[in-house]
Amino acid sequence: MNTVASIPARQETVTRPRPVERVLRGQATSDGAGVKLTRVLTQDLQKRLDPFLMLDNFGTDNPEDYIGGFPDHPHRGFETITYMISGRMRHRDSAGNEGLLQNGGVQWMTAGRGVVHSELPEQEEGSMEGFQLWLNLPARNKMVAPWYKDIQSDAIPEVAPAQGVKARVIAGRSHGVQGAMQREVTEPLYLDIHFDGAGEFRQSIAPGANAFVYVYRGQVEVGGKPVELHRMAILANDADADGVVIEARGPARALLIAGMPLHEPIAQYGPFVMNTKEELMAAFSDYQAGKFV
Template sequence: MDTNTATPDLVRHPRHVERVLAGTPTSDGAGVKLTRVLTQPLQRRLDPFLMLDAFGTDNPDDYIAGFPDHPHRGFETVTYMIAGRLRHRDSAGHEGLLENGGVQWMTAGRGLVHSELPEQQEGRMEGFQLWLNLPSDQKLCEPGYRDIASGQIPELQTAEGVRVRVIAGASHGVAGAVQRERTEPLYLDLHLPAGAAFEQALPAAHNAFIYVYRGALDVADTPVAVQRMALLRNDAGSDGVRMRAGAEGARALLIAGQPLNEPIAQYGPFVMNSNEQIFQAVEDFRAGRFV
């Protein structure tokens, strides 16, 4: 772990909270229960992010069936495991085991079929899956996959004792495990002690949100309770975000990125730029032309 005790990213004009949202309970795969935090109506507002699912349960009946073989095209999936074991296999021959604190970063590109199945019969399963859009000229790129173990995720600790796991982008001079040139995603897992403050520089044009999954936060004087998303305003002249944990501390995801400002056409697991491209994706999948 890198320890940062220097002056944190200086935020002179922090963003405010546009609104606080609760996710939508749903199920996916073969009946896995989850909460859809970033829903389809928010895709344009939070471009380049398409979806965020949060799952967390001690009941094996809620997760044991997992996510059997299913296709994707046109975007990237980022699965972050907080607790549990999930085996990933795909049609390109990639395979990995996602365990506590690890990340599976998959680029579906022109098409993949994959599965994500629990490797446990009991105990807690908890984590997140984020969908990150691909630019139009990269949607049919070669599929790729990266399995990032917990120990490979760079970390830092601020002078106030905030532990920052830098999955993507950079924070306080520490580069994350993944970088993307066009969408410039920032993906931080923040562990804040009781009453601790944290600030992070953000480009004013980047869309950003915070999801609290333990405790509570105050974000620019707006309270954000557990299992709530704070959608941050794109304030003119803003240069970052400030937050402070409540009396029980907090754990939260801070996610931000450069919008693509391109049309979004989605049909289930296919995300393209036009309906014609969606029709082609369905035809290619049915004809067995995915990897």
């Protein structure tokens, strides 16, 4: 059973909620060995949603859509955060790390100066659903040593600010409860909010942070604006706003993700994210020379 704070130590105070700037629908695509997914945060949104580079939502009951998984592939310059809603995926990487990602668990990997990893299904039938978020690293940390952590479902704290409303605190802090992960510089907030029925969830957001909400069950209202299933609502950077209010009229689930922007150049080609073209070329050269861990 997860650690649930049924009476939070501190209620979130939101006096002026951020309005919704725009609502977007993700793009259907595939990755890895043909895994079908929806790319929610696309490359053209990277500057607007800095420090986040990508958000993919994979979900299907058809094994043909996921059975190939994500075979060996490299990364450099950022962090990958994989959150599994249902299913089982085995992680292995060139730094010698191995872990099993399963229902409700999170895999947090810092690619740093370079790592090769795979994520392969450990099931041949049933539902597989989850998310992968890419979090940029500041220039000074892009060449750190690779790092990896498996966070099992029961290690993710939960807060229950109202009857029938709870949030899993993957990163950051909510209602006085510290999440499973903390990060300096980008200070990510990553919440999975569940509504059993009609209800309201309030969350403070640091001034200057970029933030968005993604609905993956039902529908919600964000700042009074309807956000339907499989839509992302980008929250406006209103200087006077201090948080967000998410309301549901029935069962719903949504991710709330926020972070402090790096305001640094982004140079990306596929699985490498650096600050300059020259650094990208060096990444390719190092990978081809077998210099990744």
